[in-house]
Amino acid sequence: MNLSEYLALDATALADLVARGEVTPTELLALARQRADAVNPSLNAIVVRTDAGADEQVADASRLTGSLAGVPFLIKDLGQDYRGYPTSSGSRSLRNHVATENATVVQRFLDAGLVIFGKTNTPEFGSKGITEPELWGPAHNPWNLGHTPGGSSGGSAAAVAAGIVPAAGANDGGGSIRIPAGCNGLVGLKPTRGLTPFGPTGGEPLFGMAVEGTVTRTVRDAAAIYDAIAGPTPSSVYPTPAHDVAFTTQITERPKGLRIGYSTVSAINPNPHPEAVAAVERAASLLTELGHHVEEVAPPQDDAALSRDFLTIWFAKAAAHVDEARRLTGATNADFEADTLAVAELGRAAGVVAAFTAVDNINNHVLALETFHQTYDYLLTPTLATPPLRIGETTTPAALQRASRVIARVHAGSLLARAGLIDDLITQSLGWVPYTQLANLTGRPAISVPLHWTADGLPLGVQFVGRLGSDGDLLALAAALEEAQPWFGRYADISV
DSSP, X not given: OOHHHHHTXXXXXXXXXXXXXXXXXXXXXXXXXXXXXXXXXHHOOEEEEOHHHHHHHHHSGGGOOSTTTTOEEEEESSSOOOTTSBOOTTOGGGTXXXXXXXXXXXXXXXXXXXXXXXXXXXXXXXXXXXXXXXXXXXXXXXXXXXXXXOSSSHHHHHHHHXXXXXXXXXXXXXXXXXXXXXXXXXXXXEOOTTSSOOOSSOOOGGGGTOEEEEEESSHHHHHHHHHHHOSOOTTOSSOOOOXXXXXXXXXXXXXXXXXXXXXXXXXXXXXXXXXXXXXXXXXXXXXXXXXXXEEXXXXXXXXXXXXXXXXXXXXXXXXXXXXXHHHHHOOOGGGSOHHHHHHHHHHHHHHHHHHHHHHHHHXXXXXXXXXXXXXXXXXXXXXXXXXXXXXXXXXXXXXXXXXXXHHHHTTOHHHHHHTTHHHHHHHHHHTTOTTSHHHHHHTOOEEEEOOOBOTTSOBOOEEEEOOTTOHHHHHHHHHHHHHHSOOTTOOOOOOO
16 A cells, blocks of 8 residues: 555545455554654644554554554544653643553543554643644644644644544544534534543543544544444443444434524624635535525524633633642643633632532523524534634733733732633634534534635534434434535645
């Protein structure tokens, strides 16, 4: 097999070739490394190589079992611990903190036979919708290197879109699978809360808002990987959502007569980019052509209130991240980015009452979405309110960064709150991605699919939000859209 042939196949096809003995895992790993060596200097998608572990995996092919045996794979350098390698979480404070055991989801990737040879770039603690950590530097979008691949799974998405691997590990606490999928022309399913595992060293982050998963180029690869990683663990605190029929089976059925409500309206960004509106309108037209009932609706949720609840929880978690990193490594303020220190101080200043009030408010958003789903099967929105941002577009001015460090040093987070920084952060952080947090707060599944490219050639995905446990149905809908408007043959071939 040569590199062109490798680039033309998804993970399912590669695994089939390995199973039939037509190509070896060693050959596929060599091709993935060849592609990585060629394009990663431009992308900065892979930040840690785990070559020794990959070599050990392929040394004895008989030990590689599972549905995706032999397929090269990358994992995210956040929440996906790989024994013997550091998990930096994009932070200087954890750069040398080596994992002593595999995360449960990583073990399931390995059990599926995926060959892990690197870890991918992520913003510090996954806290932004872009991937521009000070530790590793920015990851670049392979469709246009001057633009972001999104975040926080931006490194994984860039690597997949550029053909280094057909799929990569990702996770999603506020859109971190769907945003980079939307930025890179990929499939990104944020699964139902509890479907995929955390642990063994910790439970669900962000009060269950965060989930583990993957970004892929094809729907069938997403189905295969979620089949491999879904399911309970001995430490699960409640029953895992039912997964009685394999996702790879469910996607063979074409949904009929769906009722879909679509909206591009957002209180956070009242004027989404015309390309975002066009993406949804084109998707609505395609769905109508496929025989579904599609109509424009008002947003089911109060997204201004939802955003404030989301960020209140996020700020509290940022404070916990900083404190935990200090405990683990003895890190000082100099080991964290100024933005991280600022939001951590906001979390501390808000206090525990604010965080728990935000958690209590989640029920309001669940009820609003449930009322919507009494009439409609899915909510359709843009994944992004604008095309992928230019790198550096949201960088905090140096003077404000210096002020944030001073405020963090004297623990004066209340000054930041009184200065209106929370409202500024809602606009700056979520203004270009106001649609994704709904699924995280409510625990519902949501998927981004690549149905639109802008006039400048940048991807801009559309998102579907489904009922609790409708992951397989969402994948089946995505498969029908992929069949009607194929996207696999279109991938970012950056100049090298």
